[in-house]
Amino acid sequence: MKKNITVILGDGIGPEVTRQSLKVLDAVAEQFNHEFNYTYCLMGADAIDKTGNPLPDETIESCLHTDAVLFGAIGHPKYDNDPTAKVRPEQGLLKLRKSLQLYANIRPIITYPSLHHLSPVKSKNLEGVDFIIFRELTGGIYFGRKEMNEEKTQASDDCVYTKPEIERIAHLAFRYAQQRRKKLTLVDKANVLETSRLWRKVVQEIAPQYDDVTVDYLFVDNAAMQIILNPKQFDVVLTENMFGDIISDEASVLSGSLGLLPSASVGTGTALFEPIHGSYPQAAGKDIANPLGSILSTAMMLDYLNMREEASLVRQAVDWTLQNGFVTKDIDSINFYFTSTIGELIADFVNNKITGEVNKKNIELRKSTII
Ligand code: IPM
Ligand code: MG
Numbered sequence: 001m002k003k004n005i006t007v008i009l010g011d012g013i014g015p016e017v018t019r020q021s022l023k024v025l026d027a028v029a030e031q032f033n034h035e036f037n038y039t040y041c042l043m044g045a046d047a048i049d050k051t052g053n054p055l056p057d058e059t060i061e062s063c064l065h066t067d068a069v070l071f072g073a074i075g076h077p078k079y080d081n082d083p084t085a086k087v088r089p090e091q092g093l094l095k096l097r098k099s100l101q102l103y104a105n106i107r108p109i110i111t112y113p114s115l116h117h118l119s120p121v122k123s124k125n126l127e128g129v130d131f132i133i134f135r136e137l138t139g140g141i142y143f144g145r146k147e148m149n150e151e152k153t154q155a156s157d158d159c160v161y162t163k164p165e166i167e168r169i170a171h172l173a174f175r176y177a178q179q180r181r182k183k184l185t186l187v188d189k190a191n192v193l194e195t196s197r198l199w200r201k202v203v204q205e206i207a208p209q210y211d212d213v214t215v216d217y218l219f220v221d222n223a224a225m226q227i228i229l230n231p232k233q234f235d236v237v238l239t240e241n242m243f244g245d246i247i248s249d250e251a252s253v254l255s256g257s258l259g260l261l262p263s264a265s266v267g268t269g270t271a272l273f274e275p276i277h278g279s280y281p282q283a284a285g286k287d288i289a290n291p292l293g294s295i296l297s298t299a300m301m302l303d304y305l306n307m308r309e310e311a312s313l314v315r316q317a318v319d320w321t322l323q324n325g326f327v328t329k330d331i332d333s334i335n336f337y338f339t340s341t342i343g344e345l346i347a348d349f350v351n352n353k354i355t356g357e358v359n360k361k362n363i364e365l366r367k368s369t370i371i
Helices: 015-033 045-051 057-064 089-099 113-118 163-179 194-212 220-229 241-255 292-305 308-323 341-349 360-364
Strands: 004-010 036-040 068-073 102-112 130-136 146-148 155-156 183-188 213-220 236-239 262-266 270-274
Touching: 004 015, 004 057, 004 360, 015 036, 015 068, 015 146, 015 292, 015 341, 036 057, 045 089, 057 089, 068 292, 102 163, 102 241, 113 308, 130 163, 130 241, 163 183, 163 194, 183 194, 183 220, 183 241, 194 213, 213 220, 220 236, 220 241, 236 241, 262 292, 270 292, 292 308, 292 341, 308 341
Parallel strands: 004 036, 004 068, 068 270, 130 236, 183 213, 183 236
Antiparallel strands: 102 130, 102 262, 146 155, 262 270
16 A cells, blocks of 8 residues: 655654654554555644744645654753743644544553553552543634733633534544453543533433433543542543543553553545654654654554554564563653664564564663663
């Protein structure tokens, strides 16, 4: 198969983790006889530096006419600490989500037995955790009217949702639930917010169409607690934009590292794949960031491109690195491997170059405890 992929390396560690995904994609292409054509585009602080615009028109054009978008990370501290900045890197990502109508952000949460010790949650509560967060991505408080009075003493962000916006992601989440353990949890704040009451009403209206799926409802404050106390209870979690942003970072501590979590943003047009972590500027350029969030996002992209066997091989390769202690600094701060080494190992595994026992010594040479 031939596929065109728009690659946005982005900011901070974005370029170095995404390059590992490209190595893995090249290995997949070789192994399965595919052709991936990459078009590189700008977005974020990198784009502001080079063009003055966090999302140049050429980037939108390329994304609209490609088979999938692979994205690294966004953000730079010089904007985070300047609340008066008129142009911000994140505006680029929000505009791209809106332009591609990526209304659903899908964030799977699983745990790995070899990493249980990294999570602050007790191992017995981590075994068998496997849920998926459906976060609405193009509405709510992120996109409502924003105002600041002239004296700069009062500000507001409107949270608006329409019935069709809720319906389309709810249908998607219900269909996923049908393929899984058939449980859907709506996370909202319906005891306080009008928008949340609309979410509940719409989900209740739709539910009878999926009568094999059990639906329950949790207020977001309680959900935040339940994710830590009893994460096994969740199968598909459906929620609005802001709550989804918050609980997905929270849920990442179950896996052991934010660096492991992938995501897919899907909608009416091209889909976009990105790790859920940020640009982690302190690590940029040091070859220490965890590339697995990006590589697992690439696996989600392969699934989306209908390359299921390819996706499953990439996941198998990731599992193999974790099981054999080939991990980055976020996972083992003493015996860690470089970002680029993990990328190479996963590409080699995909290319069937890793057979039997690996001579760790050869790889050990590239291990560093200096940084
Ligand atoms: C995410 C990020 C973004 C968001 C930021 C970078 C705008 O935190 O994808 O979770 O808030 O959606
Ligand atoms: Mg976030």
